[in-house]
Amino acid sequence: MKKCLLILIAIMLLCLCSCSISDYLPVYDTPETVNPYLEVVPDELTYSEGYEPVISSYAYDALPLEGEKQLYQKLHDVCYDISPQKDGEVDRYAMPQVELKGYPLTEAQVRTACKALTDDHPEIFWLTGTMGYYSGENTTVIQVYSSYSPEEIDARVNAVRAAANEFYATVPDGLSEFDREATVHDWLIDHVAYDDSVDMNDLDNNNPDIYTVYGALVNQTAVCEGYARAFQMLMNGLGVDCVGMMGSSQDQMHMWNAVKTDGVWYQTDVTWDDQEERYERHVYCNVSDAFMLEDHTLSPLYTDLSDSEINGEDGDYNSSVMNIFVPSCPDGTKSYYAQKAPRLTDFDGEQVKSGLYTAAENQEDCFVFYIDESLDYNGTVAQLFTEYPQYFFDYMNAVNNTLSEYSMDASNAGYYTHEKSRIVAVELHYY
Numbered sequence: 461m462k463k464c465l466l467i468l469i470a471i472m473l474l475c476l477c478s479c480s481i482s483d484y485l486p487v488y489d490t491p492e493t494v495n496p497y498l499e500v501v502p503d504e505l506t507y508s509e510g511y512e513p514v515i516s517s518y519a520y521d522a523l524p525l526e527g528e529k530q531l532y533q534k535l536h537d538v539c540y541d542i543s544p545q546k547d548g549e550v551d552r553y554a555m556p557q558v559e560l561k562g563y564p565l566t567e568a569q570v571r572t573a574c575k576a577l578t579d580d581h582p583e584i585f586w587l588t589g590t591m592g593y594y595s596g597e598n599t600t601v602i603q604v605y606s607s608y609s610p611e612e613i614d615a616r617v618n619a620v621r622a623a624a625n626e627f628y629a630t631v632p633d634g635l636s637e638f639d640r641e642a643t644v645h646d647w648l649i650d651h652v653a654y655d656d657s658v659d660m661n662d663l664d665n666n667n668p669d670i671y672t673v674y675g676a677l678v679n680q681t682a683v684c685e686g687y688a689r690a691f692q693m694l695m696n697g698l699g700v701d702c703v704g705m706m707g708s709s710q711d712q713m714h715m716w717n718a719v720k721t722d723g724v725w726y727q728t729d730v731t732w733d734d735q736e737e738r739y740e741r742h743v744y745c746n747v748s749d750a751f752m753l754e755d756h757t758l759s760p761l762y763t764d765l766s767d768s769e770i771n772g773e774d775g776d777y778n779s780s781v782m783n784i785f786v787p788s789c790p791d792g793t794k795s796y797y798a799q800k801a802p803r804l805t806d807f808d809g810e811q812v813k814s815g816l817y818t819a820a821e822n823q824e825d826c827f828v829f830y831i832d833e834s835l836d837y838n839g840t841v842a843q844l845f846t847e848y849p850q851y852f853f854d855y856m857n858a859v860n861n862t863l864s865e866y867s868m869d870a871s872n873a874g875y876y877t878h879e880k881s882r883i884v885a886v887e888l889h890y891y
Contacts, residue, residue, distance in 0.1 A: 497541040497556060498610035500617065510633030511640070511699035516692070518703050519576035519784040527563030527600070528573040534558040535577050535604060539584050542610040550590050552605030557592075560600040567593060568767035570602065571779035575762070579704055579784050582689035583620070585672040586613050607668065616674050623677035627694060637721035638746065640698045641728065642796060644691060645745055648676065649734045652690070655681050684731040688715040691730050695719060706759040706783045714756065718787050719746065725787035726794065727752040738826045739876060739885030742800070747881075748792035754880065759783050793833075797883045801830040804840070807851050817859045819888065820868050827886045837879050844884070845875055852886070866890045 507513045523529050535558055543554045565573070570593055578587070592603030606613065627647055635643065655670045669675035669686075676682040676690035688704050695702035701720035705727065708714050716729035729744035729752065744752065762770060762782045772778035802815030812829045819827040831840050844852040853870050860867040867890065874887040 498544050500540045500542055500610050500613045507697045507699075508628040508631045508633070510631075511697075514696050514699055514701055516580045516696055516701070516703060518701075518787075519579035522785040523573060523576055525563075525565075525569065527560060527565050528569055528576070530563065531558065531560055531565065531570065531573040531600065531602065532577050534560070535574065535602065536581065536584075538604065539587065542606050542608075542613060544610055547605065550605060552588050552590055552607065553609055555604050555606060558602040558604070560602075562598055563600055564595045564598050565600040566595065566767060568770040568779075570595075570600065571770055572762050572784070575779050575782065576784045582673050582693045582704075585620075585674050585689075586616070616678070619678045620674055624694065624697065627677075628697065631698065637700050638794070638799065640700050641695065641719050641721060641746060642742075642800070644694045644698065645728060645730055645733065645742070645796075648687060648691060648694075648730050649741065652676050652680050652682055652687060652734070654687075654731065654734055655683055658683055685715045687731045687734070688717050691717050691728070703785060703787070705786065706781050708757045708759070709755060713781055716744075716752075716756065718789060720787070721746070721794075724791050724794070725789045726791065727789050729756070737876075737885075739828050739878070739883065742796035743878065743881050743883075745796035746799070747789075747795045749789045751792060751795070751880065752789070758786060761786060795881065797828065797830050797881055801828050801883060803830045803832055805832045805834065807843070809851060809855050812852075813855045813858055816855055817862060820859050820863060820890075823866075823888075823890060825888055827888055828883050829886075831882045831884065833882070837882055841877055841884060 520529060520532055523532065538555045538558060541556055546552060547554045570591075574591070578584070586606045586608050588605045588607050590605050592601075594601040608616065627644075630647070631640070631643055655667075658666055658670065667675070669679055670681060670683045671685040671689075672682075673686070673690045673693050676686040682690070692702045692704055695717075703718050705716050705718055706713075707716075709732070714731075716727065716731065718725050718727050720726075726746040727744070727749065728746055732744045733741055735741060759781045760777055760783065762779075762784055765777055765782055766774065768774040769777055770779050770782065772780075802811040804812050815829060816827055831837050844850065852875075853873075856868050856870045856873065860870075869889040869891050872889045876885040876887075877883075878885070
C-alpha cells in the first residue's frame with residue numbers, strides 16, 4: 461500500500477538566525493518502506509565518570525496530546541535507521557515511515573512534536589527540514605529524512621563523541637552544578653569561534669554545520685544555535701538540566717539557554733559572552749529573566765500561537781522559532797560575577813584588595829570586581845576612581861607594598877563600568 465504524503469518543512473533542523481518555513485512542495489507518492497535501512501549505532505557519549513548524565517525531556521513533557529508524544533517517541537526511534545540511497549524526489553536519505561493509528565494529527569501538531577524532539581535532543585543533528593506528512597482515516601503517517609548517508613552520520617557522530625570526550629576528560633569530579641556550568645561555558649568560548657561570514661541575505665550559502673553540535677564541537681565554528689545546542693548537550697552530559705531558549709536580539713533570530721542549578725533555573729547566553737573583552741566574558745552567565753530580557757526577546761510558547769502561525773502561514777512566528785518549554789528564571793542574585801568576583805561591600809574593600817593581590821601576583825592584565833547591591837553603583841564608582849578619596853588607588857598602593865619585584869602602575873589603570881551586571885573591570889599595567 462502507498463499513502464500520498466504532502467512534503468513540507470517541519471523544521472527538524474532549526475538553522476536559527478537563518479531559516480524560514482518554505483511553502484509546500486508538490487504532493488507525490490512515497491513507498492511506506494525503503495529497504496534495506498542501515499542502522500546508525502546510537503552509541504552513548506562517554507560522559508565524565510564523576511557525574512550521572514541527564515536526558516532532557518522538558519519539551520516532551522510539555523506536549524499536551526498523547527498522539528504528539530507518541531509521534532515524538534517514534535520519530536526518535538527511526539532517526540537511527542537510514543537508507544543508504546537518496547530518495548530522488550527530495551535528494552535526501554529516507555528513514556522508516558512512522559504510522560500513528562488512532563491519532564489523526566494536524567500539521568501544527570506534527571510540527572510541534574518535531575520541534576519538541578529537536579529541542580530535547582541536540583545530539584541528533586542529521587535530520588533535515590523536509591518531511592512527508594499524511595493525516596486521514598484516523599491515522600497519521602510521517603516520513604523523515606537525513607541530510608547524510610549512514611556512513612557519513614557514523615563518521616560525524618564519532619567525531620562529536622571524540623570532541624565531547626576530550627572535554628569531559630578535563631572536568632574534575634566533585635564540581636557544583638554552577639561550577640560545571642561555568643566550565644562548559646568557558647570551554648566553548650575558548651574552543652568555538654563565531655562564524656562572522658554567515659550570509660543573512662542568501663541563507664543557502666551558509667554551511668549547515670554552523671547550527672549544530674557538530675559545527676561547534678568538531679569544526680569549532682558556529683552561530684548562536686550551534687553554541688546553544690553544544691552547551692545543552694555538554695551540560696546534560698555533566699548531569700545538569702539545560703534547555704534551549706528561542707527568541708531574538710539585535711533584530712535577528714537568536715538562541716541561548718536556560719540552566720537548572722541547585723534546583724533553580726537561570727539563563728545563559730554563551731554566544732553573547734564570547735567577547736574579546738575579558739571582562740564581558742561572563743556577563744550573561746547564570747542571570748535572571750529580568751536581566752536577560754532587557755536586550756533579548758523570547759519567542760512565544762506554541763500554546764500562544766494559532767495553527768496557521770505554527771505552520772508559517774500567518775504572523776511573525778512559526779514552528780522553527782517558537783518555544784515548547786520556557787522555565788521561569790526569577791533569581792537575580794546568582795550570576796557568575798555575583799558568585800565568583802571579589803565583592804565590594806564597603807570601602808574597606810578587603811575582598812577587593814585580596815582579589816587584586818591575586819591578580820597582581822599572576823600579572824593579569826584585567827581585574828574584575830562586583831559592587832554589592834547595598835551600595836549605589838554609580839556613586840560607589842565615583843568614590844573609587846574620580847572623587848575624593850579615590851579608594852581604589854589606596855587598594856592598589858596597599859597591594860604594591862606587598863610586591864617585591866614589580867608594581868602595578870596606578871597612573872595607568874583604566875577602568876570599565878558595566879552597571880547592569882554591577883561589575884567594574886580595571887585594566888592593569890606593571891613596571
